[in-house]
Amino acid sequence: MAGTLYLIPTPLGATELDVVLPEATRRIAAGLTTFVVEHPKTARAFLKQVGTALPIQQLTLLELNEHTKPAELKALLAPLLAGTDVGLISEAGCPAVADPGTDLVRLAHQHGIRVKPLTGPSAILLALMGSGLVGQRFSFHGYLPARPEERQQALRKLEIRAEQDDAAQVFIETPYRNMAMLESILAACRDDTWLCLACDLTLESELVQSRRVADWRGQLPPIERRPCVFLLWRQR
Known part of the structure; x- marks a missing residue:
């Protein structure tokens, strides 16, 4: 059974997470171990605030940004097809809105993978x-x-x-x-x-x-x- 692709919003700037992200969103993000991210450095800073179950260095971070080639998208889908839940994190705000994550979301739909957008700032x-x-x-x-x-x-x-x-x-x-x-x-x-x-x-x-x-x-x-x-x- 395929995993779920969670679309995880992030703060628009240096704001406390509990001000802009519901507890349910933070809880789901904290429980994931694999993420597709725009920039690993800022993603790690965000996940450190979230408080992930695994140490930051043990998380799997796969990059998806403006330099990602279409042929590379299938590799990003592989963990989901293998049954692992994955979180999609953009640089700021909602993933897949004015964001390269759109291509991965579309591909997930084409493969029958469940896509779950989470609540956060737009x-x-x-x-x-x-x-x-x-x-x-x-x-x-x-x-x-x-x-x-x-x-x-x-x-x-x-x-x-x-x-x-x-x-x-x-x-x-x-x-x-x-x-x-x-x-x-x-x-x-x-x-x-x-x-x-x-x-x-x-x-x-x-x-x-x-x-x-x-x-x-x-x-x-x-x-x-x-x-x-x-x-x-x-x-x-």
Whole structure:
């Protein structure tokens, strides 16, 4: 009988585990011995906080990140096919959401392996909840193009979709490019478009603010190198 693939959320930053992870999630993670992780160093730090039944050095950590080739995924599935329960851990937040773990989850379904998502923090949903924008309809776009001209074109298209679909448009950026993204939004979008910045979610330094684009100009918050979710919406 195949094992179960547990999708284990992790904190979005330096937050006490009991603040963001239910006891049941921590208990399941503590009882596993094999994990598929994005980065072993940060995964070990997380598992040390969880308090695993086995010493950290005796755990099996298999890597899955942006450098993993499709042909290598089957090897990651092998423990599950052999009957071992496995935990999937991403760098921060929920596995398989804007995360390379998606490919392993899909492969698990193709092999009839049970997939069990566990409760924990999702930066995308927390940002949407706190934004005051449209919660019934939204689209998540991951990362937008890095080149300024292409990024502004993408932003204009999202602004059009936000109005046509009456839906919040959600996206993220590499933290060191946050200010470049914010400047592109202010240059590309119309004054009356709503923009929400949701940074450092669940941390003491958390910032969640929604304003119209015109109101952000001249009042740019210090968001550089802070994990941030951006949301756009146009009120009909």
